[in-house]
Amino acid sequence: MTAEPMKYSEHVTPSGLRVYVEEIAAARSAACGYFVATGSRDETPEVMGVSHFLEHMSFKATKKRSAIEVSRELDNMGSRANAYTSWERTVYFAQVLPEFVPGAIGLIAEMIDPGFLEEDFRTEKNVILEEIEMYNDRPEFLLFEYLLQERYRNHPLSGRILGTGESITALQLEQMKAYHADRYRRSNIVLAVAGAVKAEEIIRIADLLEDPGAERRSFAGSAVMIPKSESGRHAKVTRETDMREHYMAAWAGPPTPKMRERYVASVLAILLGDEEGSRFAWALTHKGITEDADAGAISFRDDGLFYAGFTSTKENFDRAREILHGEIARLRKGGLEPDELERARTKYASRIMLGAESTMSRMSGLGNDSLDGVGYFSVREELDIIMAIQEEHVMEMAQGLDDPIASAQIGPI
Numbered sequence: 093m094t095a096e097p098m099k100y101s102e103h104v105t106p107s108g109l110r111v112y113v114e115e116i117a118a119a120r121s122a123a124c125g126y127f128v129a130t131g132s133r134d135e136t137p138e139v140m141g142v143s144h145f146l147e148h149m150s151f152k153a154t155k156k157r158s159a160i161e162v163s164r165e166l167d168n169m170g171s172r173a174n175a176y177t178s179w180e181r182t183v184y185f186a187q188v189l190p191e192f193v194p195g196a197i198g199l200i201a202e203m204i205d206p207g208f209l210e211e212d213f214r215t216e217k218n219v220i221l222e223e224i225e226m227y228n229d230r231p232e233f234l235l236f237e238y239l240l241q242e243r244y245r246n247h248p249l250s251g252r253i254l255g256t257g258e259s260i261t262a263l264q265l266e267q268m269k270a271y272h273a274d275r276y277r278r279s280n281i282v283l284a285v286a287g288a289v290k291a292e293e294i295i296r297i298a299d300l301l302e303d304p305g306a307e308r309r310s311f312a313g314s315a316v317m318i319p320k321s322e323s324g325r326h327a328k329v330t331r332e333t334d335m336r337e338h339y340m341a342a343w344a345g346p347p348t349p350k351m352r353e354r355y356v357a358s359v360l361a362i363l364l365g366d367e368e369g370s371r372f373a374w375a376l377t378h379k380g381i382t383e384d385a386d387a388g389a390i391s392f393r394d395d396g397l398f399y400a401g402f403t404s405t406k407e408n409f410d411r412a413r414e415i416l417h418g419e420i421a422r423l424r425k426g427g428l429e430p431d432e433l434e435r436a437r438t439k440y441a442s443r444i445m446l447g448a449e450s451t452m453s454r455m456s457g458l459g460n461d462s463l464d465g466v467g468y469f470s471v472r473e474e475l476d477i478i479m480a481i482q483e484e485h486v487m488e489m490a491q492g493l494d495d496p497i498a499s500a501q502i503g504p505i
Contacts, residue, residue, distance in 0.1 A: 101291035108279025111298045113291040122287030123455035125185030127463045130275035133248040141255015144177040150203045152212035190288040231502045235338045238327040238500040284459030287451035323495040329502040337409045337503030340401030341496035348391040348464045357389035363436040
């Protein structure tokens, strides 16, 4: 597999805003994003959900424009703009034609410093409370939350990204302002841009956005110790009106700084739980035992999880769980089948190559890797890492999939 050459540049403004640019000669669009190193694990229980709430507020009035003006300006650029909040970051992004990049960078910079109007705050509080109720009706979304609660217990990683009805109802505007002032400093933000751009122009724009009054300060993130893992912890939630039973188990996985181990975990996840051609697919979904079955890995800056799960009818649940864990045990005991590793590596490498055609995908990877402090990886370097993964690397990780450190199920049983 070959990859188009890309030019990478980085810059830090005087106030600490980190700027990363990937010029893609073949691109006809560009994507830009602000990656703020703050998420649900940085919240106290009293303000649970404030990071996600701030994401909503950023699409309301800024200190210079009304909410309607913000929306119209995004429309005028023909942009694909959105945002998301996770455990360790809040990300705001847009994909535009090259001529609109300066405007998009400036507008999003303005949006992440919202006007904090009382009326906007009240409106969005109601929107988020409705969103929480919507997610409470979707067990597939609740399942992972229950799994994290079982694994991390009282650690902030066990908190809900959306918050709870109680925490959002009680949240005050002044609490949100204080959280924003502390977490949204320039030195806690990364600007990533990828596509049909020139680095020197992006750096010039970033320097023009410089806040002369900004305090440069580094953030170490949550200092709360990750609780020691304990096998056998299981959350079971019975909802008799549900039609399906959802199940997920988790084992220790690589944290964010262990970049190459994360690639191994991804190959192992493809091998076990990819939608087509994986062990779970052949043993569970193709036989009609489960509606779906998958595996994956998630990494935090100081911990990680490898997980596997399925959705089934209540009649098939016990059999499906036995088969899922049986397939993992079979891998651990019997090793890989001929060409199994090659197929998984090729799938993974193909997805990296297809992602390289998307400026949004490259911008996202650039921003996330930069925020995580793992350094820049070109497409060529990523492909080399994937193709260098050997059977012993996969089997070493697979040997850790013994007794789950946490599991969860939700459904009618």
